[in-house]
Amino acid sequence: MRLSFFLLFLTCSVFALNIDISNSTIANGKTALLEFKKEKNISYEKIVVDKKTYKIFDNPINSEMSYVLLPISYYEKPSKKKVELFYKEAKKQKTKTLFFKIEDAKYKKEKIKVDGSKVTLSKEDSKRASKEYAEAMQIYKTTNEKSYISQSFILPLNTKITSEFGKARVYNDSLKGYHSGTDFRAKVGTPLIACNDGLVVLATDRFYSGGSVIVDHGQGVYSCYYHMSKLDVQKGTIVKRGELLGLSGDSGRVTGPHLHFSFRVGGEQVDPLQLMKLINKNLLNK
Known part of the structure; x- marks a missing residue:
């Protein structure tokens, strides 16, 4: 449900903030969108949730609006979540305080059998995996002020989804986390395309995800393409929506060829x- 309202109920002031919220009830692992109509003498800056700060950006296609995406952790428990909005009025x-209701998405469990060496790692493999994880997290912590987005997102390929986001992953009868993306059926050699414009910030082979490409779409949004057999882009490449990134494969920790697509x-x-x-x-439909 999409909500549009003036925040008169949060303050005794006669001043009203014009905010549009995509959904005030959001499940763990999902994302909410807050949009702000630009007003004279009003400057929206950021929101803070549980000491985490999310900057408010200009809408990439509508100069009269600004926005912020609020991602909810997969591990978030059902609760009433307080969101603090920071802004300047006449300098x-x-x-202002907003509240979101967090609900349980009730994700299913998925049992997977893989080679034991991919579950219980050697010291060398563990060191490599930890290094690659740290490198990736450093990328995700970086927020590019620029947005590359000028049109809607598309799927990297159109095939059957074989595993949805959020399923608890049980590897060889041992719970090892959850499925952090969406898997698409793709035999080795299937062309994979960029879901939108962006900057390639990683293109390499990794222990868990195999042939990997990460695209920065700007303003804190990243798309990821894993288990590829061939990469046709390199770090620093500017890609357009629909441009070839490479070919699908079965590299890394997999049970068979497919595309793991995540954000x-x-x-x-x-x-x-x-x-x-x-x-x-919502954001691009203006």
């Missing part, structure tokens, strides 16, 4: 299909 610093927003792993639908329908 005076002010805050990060503000460093948080989120449901990629829900995020793309949210941005396409």
Whole structure:
């Protein structure tokens, strides 16, 4: 449910903030969108949730609006979440409080059998995996002020989804986390395309994800493409929506060839299909 309202109920002031919220009830692993209509003498700056800060950006296609994406961690428990909005009115610093209801997405469990060496790692493999994880997290913590987005997101390929985001992953009868993306059926050699314009910030082979490409779409939004057999882009490449990134494969920790497609927003792993639908329908549908 999309909510548009004036925040008169949060303050005794006669001043009203014009805010549009995509959904005030959001499940763990999903993303909410807050939009702000630009007003004279009002400057929206950021929101703070549980000591995490998310900057408010200009809408990439509508100069009259600004926005912020609020990613909800997969591990978030059902609760009433307080969100602090920071803004300036006539150059005076002010805050307002919003509340979101977090609900349980009730993700299913998925049992997977893989080679034991991919579950219980050697010291060498463990060191490599830890180094690659740290490198990736450093990327996700970096927020590019520029947005590359000028049109809607598309899927990297159109095939059957074989595993949805959020399923608890049980490897060889041992719980090892959750599925952090969406898997698409793709035999080795299937062309994979960029879901939107962006900057390639990683293109390499990694222990868990095999042939990997990460695209920075700007303003804290990253798309990821894993288990590829061939990479046709390199770090620093500017790609356009629909441009070839490489070919699908079965590299890394997999049970068979497929594409693992995922997203990060503000460093948080989120449901990629829900995020793309949210941005396409609301942020870019102006």
